Amino acid sequence: MCGTEQALVIKSSKNSSVPQATDNNGSMQNHPSEAIINLDHGDPTMYESYWKKLGQKHNLTIPGFQSLSYFSNIKNLCWFLEPKLEQEIKMLHNIVGNAIIKDHHIIVGTGSSQLIMAALFALSEPLNQPNPINVVSPAPYYSSYPEMTDLLRSGLFKWGGDANTYDHKDEPYIEMVTSPNNPDGVIRKPVVITNGAKGMLVHDLxxxxxxxxxxxxxxxxxxxxxxxxxxxxxxxxxxxxALVRDENVAKKMVKFIEVNTIGVSKEAQLRAANILETISVSCQKIKSRDLENFFEYSHNLLVERWKKLREAIKKNELFCVAKFPLQYCNFSGDFTESYPAFAWMKCKDGVDCEKLLKEHKILSRSGRRFGSDPEYVRVSMLSRDEEIDVFLKRLPTILDCK
Amino acid sequence: MCGTEQALVIKSSKNSSVPQATDNNGSMQNHPSEAIINLDHGDPTMYESYWKKLGQKHNLTIPGFQSLSYFSNIKNLCWFLEPKLEQEIKMLHNIVGNAIIKDHHIIVGTGSSQLIMAALFALSEPLNQPNPINVVSPAPYYSSYPEMTDLLRSGLFKWGGDANTYDHKDEPYIEMVTSPNNPDGVIRKPVVITNGAKGMLVHDLxxxxxxxxxxxxxxxxxxxxxxxxxxxxxxxxxxxxALVRDENVAKKMVKFIEVNTIGVSKEAQLRAANILETISVSCQKIKSRDLENFFEYSHNLLVERWKKLREAIKKNELFCVAKFPLQYCNFSGDFTESYPAFAWMKCKDGVDCEKLLKEHKILSRSGRRFGSDPEYVRVSMLSRDEEIDVFLKRLPTILDCK
Structure with a gap:
């Protein structure tokens, strides 16, 4: 898994090359057997069911006179970070135990995409190199990294390709360490072998x-x-x-966001704070009352979906997906496999998997986009139930007619 | 006036070179006579008073299950634009009469800063030039244009400086037409003289x-x-x-925002839609009931502030500000001068105006930052009443001790 969802291949009605079978929000309109199932991008609508169960209890209300100023806290290094969001981010990491907050600055961004750009800027700009430095990640890598890195043909950084075959030649470079990885869900460590201190890392977690x-x-x-x-x-x-250890790097990231968008929407920050607070409360047995543990609920949904996917694939030898090792989870206090947000499916050799699925009205993203082979596709596991159900029903019926 | 407020010179508590006399949101804490008045950036807190008078009546409430998806309307060219915001933008322009919506695509951005970047990308990228094209604007120009243009050392575009002295040499270029202009409030038209079609314009309105x-x-x-x-x-x-005529330019701008931040916060869009709706209603006598016309209210505040500023300056020959012509306003149905969001003040020759004001604990932005002379400063007229009051009281007491 990994990165965020970018390069969303959107078809406007005027230019659509595929028939539209969804409403404005992407929900199915046609009869399920006719519907185009769009699992190309990882739109996380699976989570709607949890939030709908909470109803109106966790609404956010903002009066018209609130948050007019650009500033959230001028005494904070990240002057546009809402104090309440900062507090809830810390709380959640402490409860889940997935990251060390201590000795890190918190920088809020307009999605993690903006933070990736901010990190590339912050790491490359002070080096003042005559040529752009390489940004690399091992294939299969998040399909948006090349696009976002090269968008403005920056003189600071450029996409350097597959980190597995990258030779840094003793020059500075940045490796994106995406863990769990998008698209394949694998837990990763840096791969570029370096003797010096010129390799810089961005952990996309x-x-x-x-x-x-x-x-x-x-x-x-x-x-x-x-x-x-x-x-x-x-x-x-x-x-x-972003959690950022070095103060100068943190300042440069803030600078990027300041010039790019002059901070981050306050409404969105306040809502995110509210949502994170709800999740944190749901994880604490004493406080949660009738609130179902968010992570347990979502985990169970994904376990069920992955179980059905593996059953569907068992009925069709054309496809396979990797297995994940059992590991002990400190949060749940139990052993668990991984249940990634995407299925990284492989067709048998010689089959263009994206094309084959498209013929069956299933939109996925080709392995080529991730620096991998066309036998692979990435399929979102985070869509709404009805879409996943149609996908899983259709999967066993797909034949290779070549 | 013009552009948006960027390059906010923020001092974190750890690194502050000036004493902090404000609370976290920039409001005054100390006794007025001691306070540092920060009029460097155009934080529009003047408007709080209007919204406070409305109280809780124009709150926005968002339930936890709303707007999870990346998408707002997949059938729209700008797939992340909330339909309600689109509708209210159209409504407001129709009521105010300041822009033609017809034959334009509406693109929402994370502030207009992101839209400036998106426009530069959209105009320059398809040209596929070997060297970055020049982005120019006549001095005094919005101080953030150079910074945002050159931030990533793009191979697509670069800052080309003062448009008044720019020779396009028959090469493509982009002129930023900021009207009313930031910092000086002047109504502008393009200035670069060009025979061909290679000059491209972005109107920052x-x-x-x-x-x-x-x-x-x-x-x-x-x-x-x-x-x-x-x-x-x-x-x-x-x-x-942004209101964009050409479909291909609009698509490229959408592409930029897609790669940069994967769209724009839905909460912020829904709130903006709410706020714009309130303003539109306030302008319609039949509908407005007890709602005071927003533009009349704000205009009156600015008229009052400018009157006091001119009186304060009259008492101190050290400073001067330009006069603006009377023009007929189709919206108000009356003649009016301009009452810009910034005062572009000039000190007598040889005085570094920013430095002089800083000695009197007034933070402003030097003319140098706008491609102009150090005798000039830009001073925000959009701060809260109490800050403007202190500034206007202090102004007549400032002497040039050189």
Whole structure:
């Protein structure tokens, strides 16, 4: 798993190359057997069911006179971070145990995408190199890394490709360490072999939450990225955060966000704070009362979906998905496999898997986009129940007609 | 006036070079005579008083299950634009008469800063030039344009300086037309003289609202930028919008925002829609009931502040500010001068005005930052009453001790 969901292939009605079978929000409209199932992007609508059960109890209300100012706390290094969000981020990491907050600055971003750009800027700009430095990640890597890195043809950094085959030649570089990885859910460590201190790391940990994988220890890296999109499902809020050890790097990241968007929406921050607070409360037996543990609920949903996926694939030898090791999760106090937000499916050799699925009205993302082979596709496991159900019913019926 | 408020010079408590006399949100804490008055950035807290008078009546409430998806309307070219915001933007422009909506696409951005970047990307990327194209604006220009243009050392575009002295050499370039201009409030037209079609324009119209200046005709340009920050005072929301004529340019701008932040916060969009709706209603006599016309209210506040500023300056020959012509405003149905969001003050020759004001605990922004001379400063007129009052009381007492 990993990175955030970018490069969403959107078709406007005027330009659509595929028939539209969904309403404006992407929900199915047609009869299920006819519907196009869009599992290309990881839109986390699976989580709606949890929040709907809570009803109106966890509404956020903002009066018209609140939060007019650009500033949240001018005494904070990250002057646009709402104090309440800062507090709830700390609380949640402490409860889940997935990251060390101590000795880290918290920087809020407009989703983790903006924080990735901010981190690349903060690490590369002070080096003042004559040529852009390489940004690498081992294939299969998050499909948006190349695009976001090269978007403005920056003189500071450029996409350097697959970290497995990268030779740093004693030059500075940045490795994106995405763990669990997007698209394949694998737990990762840095791969570039370096003797010096010129390799800089950005840990993209947006899927390091207990619904997806075992929390084996609190992560403690120089730059760690998280987002509510993949933690709570609130992708529409565009709220991410970075935990950054070095003060100068943190300042440069703040500078990037200041110039890029002059801070981050206060409404979105206040809502995210509210949502994170609810989740934290749901994890505490004494406080939670009738609130179901959010991570248990989401974990159970994913366990069920993955079980059905494996059963569906068993009936069709055309496809396979990897197994994940059992690991002890400190949060749940139990052994668990990983149940990633995406299935990284492989077709038998020679089959273009994305094309094959598209013929059966299932939109997925080709392995090519992740620096891998066309036999692979990434399929979102975070859609609504009805879409996942249709996908899982259709999967066993797909034949390779070649 | 113009552009949005960027390059906010923020001092964290650890690194502050000036004593902190404000609380976390920038409000005064110390006795007024001791307080540091920060009028460097255009934080529009002046508008709080209008919204406070409305009390809880115009609250926005968002339940926890709303807006989880990345998508707002997949059938819209701008797939992350909330339909309700689109509707209220159209409504407000129709009521105010400051821009032609017809034949334009609406693109929402995380403040107008992101939209400036998106426009530069959209205009330069398809040209596929070997070298970055120049972005220019006549001095005094918005102080953030150079910084945002050159932030990532893009190979697509670079800051080209003062448009008054720019020779385009028959090469493509982009001129930022900021009207009313930031910092000096002047109504502008493009200045670069070009015979061919290689000059591209971005109209930054974020201050083209009736509280600041006469609405003489609806603007009708290829790319026009607006923001709630300067229209309604909700700078903390980070919501701007672009009206874009060409479909391909609009698509490229959407692409930029997709890669940069995967859309724009839904909470902020819904709140902005609410706020714009309130303003529109306040302008319609039949509907408004006890709601005071927002633009009349804000205009009156600015008229009062400018009157006091001119009186204060009259008592001190050290300073001067320009006069603005009377123009007929189609919105108010009356003649009015301009009452810009910033005062562009000039000290007598040889005086570093920013330095002089700083000695009197007034933070302003030097003319140098706008491509102009150190005799000039930009002073925000949008702060809270108590800060403006202290500033206006202190101004006549300032002497040039050189």
């Amino acid at each position: 947006v899927y390091y939450w207990p619904q997806y994988t075992a929390i084996t220890s609190p992560a403690d890296h120089d730059i760690m990225l998280f987002t509510v999109s993949k933690c709570t499902g609130h992708a529409g809020s565009r709220i991410g955060w | 974020v201050y083209y609202w009736p509280q600041y200046t006469a609405i003489t005709s609806p603007a009708d340009h290829d790319i026009m930028l607006f923001t709630v920050s300067k229209c309604t005072g909700h700078a903390g929301s980070r919501i701007g919008w």
